[in-house]
Amino acid sequence: MKSKTWEAQIFCGLRKGYSSEFYTIEDLEKICQEYVDEIGWCVTVTPTKFIYKKGNEPGAIIGVILYPRFPLEIEELKARVQGLAYLLMVRLG
Numbered sequence: 001m002k003s004k005t006w007e008a009q010i011f012c013g014l015r016k017g018y019s020s021e022f023y024t025i026e027d028l029e030k031i032c033q034e035y036v037d038e039i040g041w042c043v044t045v046t047p048t049k050f051i052y053k054k055g056n057e058p059g060a061i062i063g064v065i066l067y068p069r070f071p072l073e074i075e076e077l078k079a080r081v082q083g084l085a086y087l088l089m090v091r092l093g
Helices: 025-039 074-092
Strands: 007-013 044-052 055-065
Touching: 007 044, 007 074, 025 044, 025 055, 025 074, 055 074
Parallel strands: none
Antiparallel strands: 007 055, 044 055
């Protein structure tokens, strides 16, 4: 099967705002699971760590590809990525 290629990544830190409290990767995965269950979709979640001047923070990279088995228009994929990114921003502060 031939298909265009396309991918997106959402980089998400797990720090609650600018506090010393953190969400867990499981909290993030639960949000992603609810979202993909609702719209019938698939994403990847890869734990990561952000290292910056005088600090660090756990996080995750949420990955999206144009999967030929379940084709979507790229504009629809972009809308879904933006929807998930917004949801994570709101729910994880």
